[in-house]
Amino acid sequence: MMTIAQVSEKFDLSQDTLRYYERIGLIxxxxxxxxxxxxxxxxxxRWVEFVKCMRGxxxxxxxxxxxVKLYxxxxDTIEERKDLLTEQRKQLLTRMEEMNVVLERMNDKILRYEQTLSET
Known part of the structure; x- marks a missing residue:
């Protein structure tokens, strides 16, 4: 068993955040x-770790x-939970693709700056 202070330190979340997560039903x-x-x-x-990961x-x-409510x-709610996570995974993959496009643009921009700086 752990106190809220210990959990706060272990997961790098404030005690207020942990209380809030509990109050709203997030854990x-x-x-x-x-x-x-x-x-x-x-x-x-494990719930705190899961929520922190998913929020991250x-x-x-x-x-x-x-x-959490379904859990x-x-x-009887296993299929609904799986569907919920499957939909979220789909959205995450879309965001990752968008982020990769932006990352490539940034890399190109940085490379051009490096080339310009090396020429001077």
């Missing part, structure tokens, strides 16, 4: 000790909240 409710202090289990930490690639909060409903 399932974290159990609390009798004193009221959050006590993160390994499963809670730009998945919308609303999509992740929907995914909490059980195995």
């Amino acid at each position: 399932p409710r974290v159990n609390r000790k009798k004193s009221g202090i959050r006590s993160y289990s390994e499963e809670d930490c 690639i730009g998945l919308p909060i609303e999509t992740l909240i929907e995914y 909490q409903q059980g195995d």
Whole structure:
């Protein structure tokens, strides 16, 4: 079990962000000790890691909240969860292609600058 401070440090997320994620349903409710202090289990930490990863690639909060709700409903929602992730993967691949086009333009521009600088 880990405290919110330990989870915050481990995943480089602020404690406020962790509380917010829990409040809006982005991660399932974290159990609390009798004193009221959050006590993160390994499963809670896996959720935090998953959400951080998915947010890092730009998945919308609303999509992740929907995914968590579906997960909490059980195995009857496996196909819906797969479809949700499949659609997000499709969107990610499109963004990656767009980013590769921009990267190539940047590389060309930098190369031209380097050539210009080396000529002077």
